[in-house]
Amino acid sequence: MAEAGRERVLVVALDGEGLRVALPAELVRGLAPVPALTRVPGAPACLVGLAESRGTALPVLDLARLLAPASVRETPRPALQGRMVVAEADGPVGLLVAGIVGLKADPGGAAILDLPGLIAGRLARRPGGDADAAASRSHAVPPRAVPDSAPDVAFLALTAAGRSYALPLDAVEAVTRRPESVAPASDARAVPLGTMSWRGRALPLVDLAARLGLAGGAGTRVAVLRGLGLVAERVGPVLRVRPEAIDPVPRTLRRAGPAAGLAAGFLRRDDGTLVCLLSPQALAGAAEPARAAPFAAGTEPIVVVDLAGNAYGLPAGAVRRVERAPDALVRVPRAPDGLAGMLAVRGGTLPVLDLRRHPGVPPGIGSRRLVVVEAGGARAGLLVDGAARLVRPETAAIRPAPHGAAGEFAEGLGAALTRVADLPGGPLPLIDPAALLRRAAFAGRSVA
Incomplete structure (x- = not known):
């Protein structure tokens, strides 16, 4: 649609009550049905998830929620059933709208949006994001530049609140069952579930769903990281992913603060779905695994x-x-x-x-x-x-x-x-x- 000319705009409907806005046509890359979305932990409510699009992870935003006042913008709402506009705003983004009015020379009273500026302002890094992002850098996924012969990379799948996530396999020490009772935690804010005995030491337990801001009780399986037990509904299986199918956090998403800290990247599966790759360091938060030494070379998973x-x-x-x-x-x-x-x-x-x-x-x-x-x-x-x-x-x-x-x-x-x-x-x-x-x-x- 970019060839339609800089003076033209795409008018879209935000709801069923006639509220309309316009997007500069030169920023519009295409239209698509609302895709299957992968939720991003810690993301603002206006960022509804990521979709697999032409071999990349595409951030998808609810345009009406993006334009709403802050008190409304951070309140989740049911998934929008409408259309998605793929546009350019410091990288490709998907915008969920109620409907497409059409490509016009005259917006007809609809406000023309400064989309890059709007997204930059709304997804500005929030308090706490810098610390989380810094903690995740050692497991952040760099831009893809791998030889064709590079071997598959191993990850461990986890399920929290019915959603799939993954951790680098080399960050997981073991997988075990959560004990029926755990010792009370000295700091309930940092370690909400308490501690369990693990190989002669007290292992802090963190509920993965709660750490990701999801509703749902703690699971029964524990993925042992370096000094931390991550409790999930299900742990496993081991996922093998081609290096070229591992995407870094999209540039647009990096502004979202904690979302960029908890998510180290995204895995594109053969069935077209995306799995959020979590950062072990950012998940630990105030716990202690960032100081622990790497696994000894003399161990075998x-x-x-x-x-x-x-x-x-x-x-x-x-x-x-x-x-x-x-x-x-x-x-x-x-x-x-x-x-x-x-x-x-x-x-x-x-x-x-x-x-x-x-x-x-x-x-x-x-x-x-x-x-x-x-x-x-x-x-x-x-x-x-x-x-x-x-x-x-x-x-x-x-x-x-x-x-x-x-x-x-x-x-x-x-x-x-x-x-x-x-x-x-x-x-x-x-x-x-x-x-x-x-x-x-x-x-x-x-x-x-």
């Missing part, structure tokens, strides 16, 4: 899975995703033992192995999970009974599996149980995905 009541470990670096087991698989005639079937995925098919079908593994009950692993250029799904924990044993605590591990742990998995991690709760046999997939000649080659 392990995803713990449950199989017929027994725990096994998979290297987190080989786990591509964890999801609910599919309702149905395509059966393969005369399939080798352990092959449950094939699953259609983007770009091909995925062989699915049922580890319960291996000799020596008793049948189990309960809802099942699908763990997708990749090793040696092959990829397969593993049906297990649960996958909800992340541990980081020291490499010194990981030893070769003893001779006869097949009889000690599970007969059919013995050849793939190459190592054992000695944890406080007992030995954890570790499955070597490469060895497991080598045995499965039907394992598929890696697919996107």
Whole structure:
């Protein structure tokens, strides 16, 4: 629409009562239906979320709320059902409006907006934003400039108030269950849930939903960061994202103070959705993790899975995703033992192995999970009974599996149980995905 001329304006309706404003046509880049939105933690109410648009994260604002008095502007309202105008204001933004009146030479009495100035003024950094933004810089996502061969980046998914977020996997020490009772906190403002005992120290607990300003009670899972326990409804799975699908915080959004501090960037998923990447330091707030030392180089992240009541470990670096087991698989005639079937995925098919079908593994009950692993250029799904924990044993605590591990742990998995991690709760046999997939000649080659 920019070619329509600088003297022309796009007139839009803000509500159903005839209130109209005009946007300079040279700032308008296009029109679109109201998209699916990803909420930004700590953002002002006029910034309703972000949308995936042509491979970037697009900030989307409610134009009527943007123009409202401050007392009204900060009060959330139901999502607007209308149209979105994509415009330029120090970077592309989406503007939600009730309707499009048309492109005109005469605004007909509608006020012509100085959109860049309006957004700059309304999203000026608020008190407290500088501290949060400074705390997040070490995990801020820089502009994309990565080689084509760069490996996928790992993140840990979290759910708070029914919404999805993510943390850098290397910032998470472990995932555990929240205890039924916690010790009272010395400073309830900084640590609203109290503390729990963790490896000989008192670990402050913070409710993720409350820290993000969302309604909803504390969850039952705890992601242990450096000196902080983050309580969420659900923690996991591990997300693998291409480097080029990681977006920095948009320039327009950086003015919003705390929003820029809590959000370190955004992940674009293959299904077109966005996941907000959180800054561990900014989440900690007044707690102490910013002073803690990084993880020692001698630790290894392990995803713990449950199989017929027994725990096994998979290297987190080989786990591509964890999801609910599919309702149905395509059966393969005369399939080798352990092959449950094939699953259609983007770009091909995925062989699915049922580890319960291996000799020596008793049948189990309960809802099942699908763990997708990749090793040696092959990829397969593993049906297990649960996958909800992340541990980081020291490499010194990981030893070769003893001779006869097949009889000690599970007969059919013995050849793939190459190592054992000695944890406080007992030995954890570790499955070597490469060895497991080598045995499965039907394992598929890696697919996107």
